[in-house]
Amino acid sequence: MKAFLLLREIYLEAFKSFGNYLVRNYFKAFAWFSFTLLVVVLYAFVFRVYTGFAFD
Structure with a gap:
């Protein structure tokens, strides 16, 4: 929670x-928008x- 409050303060x-x-x-x-794209x-x-995709 402290990290979230720190990030919130930096954002503000x-x-x-x-x-x-x-x-x-x-x-x-x-x-x-950038944060949303990063989450996607x-x-x-x-x-x-998780599904076992082969990264060749």
């Missing part, structure tokens, strides 16, 4: 200094490993 501090509303929201959306890639990799 990263976007606090942005002045332009459009730029700030664009980077927030891009960060969440990790899920696909774990699924392939």
Whole structure:
């Protein structure tokens, strides 16, 4: 839980200094989109490993 709170604080501090509303929201959306893509890639990799896919 402490690690989650630390990551949350880092995330909030990263976007606090942005002045332009459009730029700030664009980077927030891009960060969440990138995080979502990373989760999908990790899920696909774990699924392939779990089902015995041969990485040749």
